[in-house]
Amino acid sequence: MSDFLQYLVAGLAVGCGFALLASGLVAVHRVTHVVNFAQGMFAVVAGLTAGSLLSAGLPHGAAELLAVLVAGAVGLLVGLIATGKPGTSAQSALIVTLGVGFVAYAVEIMIWGDNPRSHPGLRGSVQIADAYVQKQSFLVIGVTAVVFTLLGLFFTRTYLGKAFTACASNPYAARAVGIDVTRMGLIAFALGGMLGGAAGVLLTPLLPISYNSDVLLITSGFAAAILGGLTRPGLALVGALILGVAESMVAGYLDASYQTVVALLLMLAIMIWQASQRTSLTEEAAR
Amino acid sequence: MNVIEAEDLVVRYGTATALDRVGLRVAAGELVALIGPNGAGKSSLVNTVLGIVRPESGRVAVHGRAALVPEGRQLFGDLTVDDNLALGAWRRRRDSKARDTGKVYEVLPGLVRLRKRRAGSLSGGEQQMVAFGRALMADPDVVVVDELSLGLAPLVTADLAAQLRTLNAERGMAVLLIEQNARLALDLCSRGYVLEAGRIRAEGTAAELTASAEVADAYLGAVL
Numbered sequence: 001m002s003d004f005l006q007y008l009v010a011g012l013a014v015g016c017g018f019a020l021l022a023s024g025l026v027a028v029h030r031v032t033h034v035v036n037f038a039q040g041m042f043a044v045v046a047g048l049t050a051g052s053l054l055s056a057g058l059p060h061g062a063a064e065l066l067a068v069l070v071a072g073a074v075g076l077l078v079g080l081i082a083t084g085k086p087g088t089s090a091q092s093a094l095i096v097t098l099g100v101g102f103v104a105y106a107v108e109i110m111i112w113g114d115n116p117r118s119h120p121g122l123r124g125s126v127q128i129a130d131a132y133v134q135k136q137s138f139l140v141i142g143v144t145a146v147v148f149t150l151l152g153l154f155f156t157r158t159y160l161g162k163a164f165t166a167c168a169s170n171p172y173a174a175r176a177v178g179i180d181v182t183r184m185g186l187i188a189f190a191l192g193g194m195l196g197g198a199a200g201v202l203l204t205p206l207l208p209i210s211y212n213s214d215v216l217l218i219t220s221g222f223a224a225a226i227l228g229g230l231t232r233p234g235l236a237l238v239g240a241l242i243l244g245v246a247e248s249m250v251a252g253y254l255d256a257s258y259q260t261v262v263a264l265l266l267m268l269a270i271m272i273w274q275a276s277q278r279t280s281l282t283e284e285a286a287r
Numbered sequence: 288m289n290v291i292e293a294e295d296l297v298v299r300y301g302t303a304t305a306l307d308r309v310g311l312r313v314a315a316g317e318l319v320a321l322i323g324p325n326g327a328g329k330s331s332l333v334n335t336v337l338g339i340v341r342p343e344s345g346r347v348a349v350h351g352r353a354a355l356v357p358e359g360r361q362l363f364g365d366l367t368v369d370d371n372l373a374l375g376a377w378r379r380r381r382d383s384k385a386r387d388t389g390k391v392y393e394v395l396p397g398l399v400r401l402r403k404r405r406a407g408s409l410s411g412g413e414q415q416m417v418a419f420g421r422a423l424m425a426d427p428d429v430v431v432v433d434e435l436s437l438g439l440a441p442l443v444t445a446d447l448a449a450q451l452r453t454l455n456a457e458r459g460m461a462v463l464l465i466e467q468n469a470r471l472a473l474d475l476c477s478r479g480y481v482l483e484a485g486r487i488r489a490e491g492t493a494a495e496l497t498a499s500a501e502v503a504d505a506y507l508g509a510v511l
Contacts, residue, residue, distance in 0.1 A: 159380065178425075
């Protein structure tokens with residue numbers, strides 16, 4: 001029972017990290033229709049940057065915040081490269097984000113080397129029943145709850161947030177009322193960068209990361225995001241939590257090397273289920 | 288004074304020419320019709336005038352604020368009617384009072400009961416009214432209406448046309464009406480242009496165009 005509880009909370013924490021990544025994917029896709037495969041890289045950059053800043057003597061909080069801002073700036077740069085040229089299709093931009101991710105490998109190895117790195121998070125653990133759960137796990141869950149609440153308020157209550165939704169809903173009409181859809185797309189990339197960065201700085205104390213950790217992160221983040229059709233952050237959160245708990249249970253009771261397989265199988269199952277839903281809807285409409 | 292001036296506009300998509308040296312003007316407070324068949328280039332002209340499409344050559348100038356009621360309404364279907372209207376004031380967003388939708392509800396009281404509804408769930412006529420309202424939120428000097436009657440029942444179209452006439456008379460707002468229904472357009476407007484295959488084929492007062500055998504034969508169904 002204590003193992004189960006430990007794996008559950010750890011899984012929820014990791015799932016929250018995936019949810020932050022997935023919400024970044026959703027934010028970018030909603031506005032630009034681009035699947036940003038560099039999203040995992042933002043987490044890696046922020047996680048490694050936070051470690052370097054802490055080593056340089058910056059206090060906790062400031063180091064993590066600065067690392068998230070760096071990831072936001074990297075997000076903006078990726079957005080400029082992928083979508084800055086007028087007329088770039090979403091498919092071309094997707095390939096560009098994939099390429100940028102590979103270029104980032106070289107830069108990351110040059111700066112941080114190729115060994116996995118971690119930095120200390122919130123120290124200590126909390127006893128729940130017979131289980132000891134790391135305080136960092138609760139921090140990840142708490143921060144994710146706050147971020148999702150703020151995102152919800154931003155998209156539903158603010159004028160700028162509604163303009164984002166307008167771009168996603170009808171880009172032509174958005175242009176017609178004067179919204180600069182390209183600029184909004186760049187803001188979405190910066191926001192995606194910061195969300196990925198938040199995932200990176202929160203997860204690095206739990207899961208040491210290296211330059212190529214983005215593969216695991218983007219696979220899991222994408223699997224979560226497609227549950228909401230890459231447009232609904234709430235469903236992405238649900239998907240991420242299921243995935244995080246499933247991966248944690250697999251790692252705990254079976255073998256950690258099966259974690260990515262779980263994510264891929266879940267993604268495949270969701271895509272098959274979504275395709276079957278679409279087929280049955282088409283058949284219904286044809287009758 | 289003209290609120291819209293376009294001269295020698297050329298627009299190409301790849302090798303296809305959508306507009307070929309098109310000129311058009313709309314004076315302040317004027318109601319102008321642009322008629323023509325499908326594929327004539329009407330929407331390309333609208334998009335060029337509003338800066339959505341960049342012309343290959345030619346000159347276009349809008350003096351004052353222009354707003355669009357797009358073809359097919361093009362609302363933000365996931366947002367409420369109130370949000371749709373508020374976003375119409377995006378160009379004036381630095382003025383916090385500009386987002387006040389109250390004035391539009393005074394002009395279009397039929398929208399009050401719909402204000403919390405999702406725009407995507409409304410009927411065609413209701414959506415067209417929201418599209419009107421959204422354009423009015425820009426406090427425009429000229430409103431460009433792309434296909435007023437498309438997909439709407441004749442009674443709904445007549446009602447919306449009456450609203451346009453009232454807005455024009457009471458606010459002095461110029462209107463550029465792009466319409467396939469030439470009879471409706473020439474009844475409503477004082478002047479008009481006929482666009483065919485990317486070129487202006489005829490222009491004149493509504494009376495002159497209505498009296499033209501060519502226009503009557505091609506667009507009014509029968510000689511009047």
